[in-house]
Each structure stands twice: as structure tokens, then as C-alpha cells.
Amino acid sequence: MLQFEQDEQELLEGLIEAIGGLPEGQAWIEGREVTVAPRGGRVDAIVEAMIAGRSLQLLIEAKREAFPRDVREAIWQLRNHLAHQTGLDREVVPFFVARAISPGAREILREEKIGFYDLGGTLYIPSLSAFVYIDRPVPRKTTRALGSIFQGQRARVVQEVFARRPEWVSVKQIAEDAEVSPATASDTLRDMERREWIEVEGSGPSKLRRLCAPTPVLDAWAAFLVDQKPPKVRRYYVSCANTDELARKLDRACRDADAAYAVTGEAAAQAYAPYLSSISQLRCRIAPGPSQDRALEVLDARRVTEGWNLGVIETKARGDVTVGERIDGVALAQPLQVYLDLLQGSGRAKEMAAHLREERLDR
Known part of the structure; x- marks a missing residue:
């Protein structure tokens, strides 16, 4: 938890610095872990901002890394929080920050008009009065985190799921065929769920998965290899x-x-x-x-x-x-x-x- 709090502070400081670099831009943290909705609904932070003379309030949800399923959950929470923001004299923008945001997650956030920032310097503020979009590549350090699924034993799990498309498969089947532990198979499949590459049926020990998005898998793996050394x-x-x-x-x-x-x-x-x-x-x-x-x-x-x-x-x-x-x-x-x-x-x-x-x- 302490490590995540440090990550969150780094993200908020980076966001404030990025906004400060905009024309007539400045920002500051108004509060952390703020209750903004009935029944204890809270945002990770509220940031007040001024951009080109216009006042904005950003409702912040923070994650370490973000994939499509993560941002869909955050979007639902932010929409709920936004619905309870009334009577303010400035525009309120739902906002998402993470150390790294996958390309698929970025696309979803843009489609849903949710602002976002990552440590690579990408900044998207879909304000009605001060639209901002600075698109930067994911930094090399966080690229490794997003691409860890394509390395070692986890890569073998992805390959087995891909090879068995469009069959439904269990953790046990994949672990045996990929020659990895059930824990590795389960963790990798859960990561694929976060990326919305596989669909799920059932629950518990009888839970089954199957690949539903082969093209994003191929695109993401190909992009990961660009910065990798070829094998010896x-x-x-x-x-x-x-x-x-x-x-x-x-x-x-x-x-x-x-x-x-x-x-x-x-x-x-x-x-x-x-x-x-x-x-x-x-x-x-x-x-x-x-x-x-x-x-x-x-x-x-x-x-x-x-x-x-x-x-x-x-x-x-x-x-x-x-x-x-x-x-x-x-x-x-x-x-x-x-x-x-x-x-x-x-x-x-x-x-x-x-x-x-x-x-x-x-x-």
C-alpha cells in the first residue's frame, strides 16, 4: 500500500507539472481520498486547475498500470461521482492517471471523454473550454511492465491460448500444455482478461476462457518486439x-x-x-x-x-x-x-x- 501511495503521489506531481507547462496553466492538489458521493463514494484525489484562464476541477482515479477492463471499471466509478457534482462554478472533468496506460485503454478513455495522464507525459483533457491532447509513447520502463505478459513462462501461456482458439480452455489444460504452474497460468489468464483479449464462462474451479480478440494480441506482441533484442x-x-x-x-x-x-x-x-x-x-x-x-x-x-x-x-x-x-x-x-x-x-x-x-x- 505504501508503495502505491508513493506511485500515486508521483503521478499527481507529474500531472500538476504537465498542466503547469500549458499556456497559462497551473494546478494544485485540493484533496486526497475525498468523499464525493453518497454511501462513501471517494475519488483518489481532486486537482484544481487553470488553463488559459479557465477554471477546471479534475476528479482523479489512480492505478499503477491500466488495461481496458481497469479503465472500464474506473469510468463507471467516475461517471457515478460526476453525477453527484452539482452547484459548482467551474467545469468538472473525470480524470484517470496511471504509470502506464495500454493503447486499448487509451482509446476507451478518449471515446468516453475521460481525461488521462501517464508518466510518459501523455495528457488528455477533454474540457469544453480548454481541450488538451499531448500524445507521447509509453516510456521504456513502463513498456516492460505492459509487455511482461510476452516474456518467459507467461508468453507460453498466451501462445497456448492463441493456438487453441476458439476453444474454451481451463487453467489446468493450459498449465499442462504450456508446461507452467497452475498459478502462472491463472495469473496470465487474469491479465488477458484485463486486456479484454479473452472471454470467460463459469466461475470457480470450472471457470473456462477462450480467446475472443486475436488481432489485439498480435498487434500488442508485435509492438513489444520492436524494442527487444532478437534471441541469440x-x-x-x-x-x-x-x-x-x-x-x-x-x-x-x-x-x-x-x-x-x-x-x-x-x-x-x-x-x-x-x-x-x-x-x-x-x-x-x-x-x-x-x-x-x-x-x-x-x-x-x-x-x-x-x-x-x-x-x-x-x-x-x-x-x-x-x-x-x-x-x-x-x-x-x-x-x-x-x-x-x-x-x-x-x-x-x-x-x-x-x-x-x-x-x-x-x-
């Missing part, structure tokens, strides 16, 4: 005529070594949704450990810096290797994983990503 890739040369032969040799070697693997990148995209006439390199993931070493030994893969035809993407756990389909006897990563890997590729990889998304993911 170890490059090898394997003697073979082409990537089709290489893929078959990889499959035999991994079966002999009992190593889980999945082909990704251009070669997998070509199998899922043909786009190019030929592919010269093959990227894959192989479960880490002694079995990976044995598979590469069976392949007689030679480590190189140039002239490579086999790239092995670094993995940390067996669960990082997920198989979508087997085509022509070769295990391919899930289409979503292939899409994400292509987005971090070079050459014509991004073109292939767009084609794969259109053919296999935007449905």
Missing part, C-alpha cells in the same frame, strides 16, 4: 542439397537423440503459407541439454560465422520448444511463434510474417 542464434553448416533435405536430416537426428525440436522462421512459414520460391537457411529450436548436443553431433553440424544453413535459437527450457504441426514429417513451431520469429528476422522475413499472419493468424 548459434549458426552451423550441415552438408545437404537444400533446406528440405536439411529439415529431414534434422528430424532424424533429433529423434535419434531424443531431442524435442521445432523448425521456425522462413522455412516454417514457407510450409504453413508458401510465399518465396526457395529458402536457403533453416532456423529451429532444440530443447537444451545433452540431447541437443547429441542431435548436432548426429547431424555433423559445424559451427560457423558465415555460410551457415542451420540456425539454432537459444532456449532455456524444454517448454520453449512448442510444436504446432508436422508437415512432410517435419515438426514446425506454432504459427504464432513463427510469426514472432520472422518479425525479428532480416531480409524478407517481415514480408513473410505479414503473409503468414494474413493466411493463418488473422482469423
Whole structure:
């Protein structure tokens, strides 16, 4: 609680400074935890402001980070508070502040004419007399908070839910398939609910979810990857005529070594949704450990810096290797994983990503 109070104070100070930077702008905190409605209805703060000679009162609701479901709840509360503000000599503006506000949440707030501010400096005041909109990108520090769902074990949960669309799934199913703990699966699904990516049926242990918004998932993940370093890739040369032969040799070697693997990148995209006439390199993931070493030994893969035809993407756990389909006897990563890997590729990889998304993911 103490930490959140410090966050809230930082947000209010940032808001006051931002308003102070407007023409003839000034603002001050009139009160904290103020009762504004019958039955104890309270706002986190009231801020008095002057902008271009016009007086405003901001009714403030504060959160650490905000996603669509969070702001919908706040909007309902603010509308209720606003209904009880009568007899004032200045305009009252319902207002929302958070360290980071997701793009979807920002859109909802604008549509509902609710003012908002975040620590990136974005400021929206939909006043009748002094309309203000300063749009700034989410700061890198808070981008990590919004994007944590796309990292580590939580990312595997999102992938499994996406792969099972439009099925209804349980926490138990997702935890087993993603090879994560039920707690991780449950927390991630709850986060997806906040973002309004999934819909819910039932309650308690029998509660089920299913993906209802694949496009926002793809857009948000793609935006998150823009500032991320591509995964490390170890490059090898394997003697073979082409990537089709290489893929078959990889499959035999991994079966002999009992190593889980999945082909990704251009070669997998070509199998899922043909786009190019030929592919010269093959990227894959192989479960880490002694079995990976044995598979590469069976392949007689030679480590190189140039002239490579086999790239092995670094993995940390067996669960990082997920198989979508087997085509022509070769295990391919899930289409979503292939899409994400292509987005971090070079050459014509991004073109292939767009084609794969259109053919296999935007449905």
C-alpha cells in the first residue's frame, strides 16, 4: 500500500507539472481520498486547475498500470461521482492517471471523454473550454511492465491460448500444455482478461476462457518486439542439397537423440503459407541439454560465422520448444511463434510474417 501511495503521489506531481507547462496553466492538489458521493463514494484525489484562464476541477482515479477492463471499471466509478457534482462554478472533468496506460485503454478513455495522464507525459483533457491532447509513447520502463505478459513462462501461456482458439480452455489444460504452474497460468489468464483479449464462462474451479480478440494480441506482441533484442542464434553448416533435405536430416537426428525440436522462421512459414520460391537457411529450436548436443553431433553440424544453413535459437527450457504441426514429417513451431520469429528476422522475413499472419493468424 505504501508503495502505491508513493506511485500515486508521483503521478499527481507529474500531472500538476504537465498542466503547469500549458499556456497559462497551473494546478494544485485540493484533496486526497475525498468523499464525493453518497454511501462513501471517494475519488483518489481532486486537482484544481487553470488553463488559459479557465477554471477546471479534475476528479482523479489512480492505478499503477491500466488495461481496458481497469479503465472500464474506473469510468463507471467516475461517471457515478460526476453525477453527484452539482452547484459548482467551474467545469468538472473525470480524470484517470496511471504509470502506464495500454493503447486499448487509451482509446476507451478518449471515446468516453475521460481525461488521462501517464508518466510518459501523455495528457488528455477533454474540457469544453480548454481541450488538451499531448500524445507521447509509453516510456521504456513502463513498456516492460505492459509487455511482461510476452516474456518467459507467461508468453507460453498466451501462445497456448492463441493456438487453441476458439476453444474454451481451463487453467489446468493450459498449465499442462504450456508446461507452467497452475498459478502462472491463472495469473496470465487474469491479465488477458484485463486486456479484454479473452472471454470467460463459469466461475470457480470450472471457470473456462477462450480467446475472443486475436488481432489485439498480435498487434500488442508485435509492438513489444520492436524494442527487444532478437534471441541469440548459434549458426552451423550441415552438408545437404537444400533446406528440405536439411529439415529431414534434422528430424532424424533429433529423434535419434531424443531431442524435442521445432523448425521456425522462413522455412516454417514457407510450409504453413508458401510465399518465396526457395529458402536457403533453416532456423529451429532444440530443447537444451545433452540431447541437443547429441542431435548436432548426429547431424555433423559445424559451427560457423558465415555460410551457415542451420540456425539454432537459444532456449532455456524444454517448454520453449512448442510444436504446432508436422508437415512432410517435419515438426514446425506454432504459427504464432513463427510469426514472432520472422518479425525479428532480416531480409524478407517481415514480408513473410505479414503473409503468414494474413493466411493463418488473422482469423
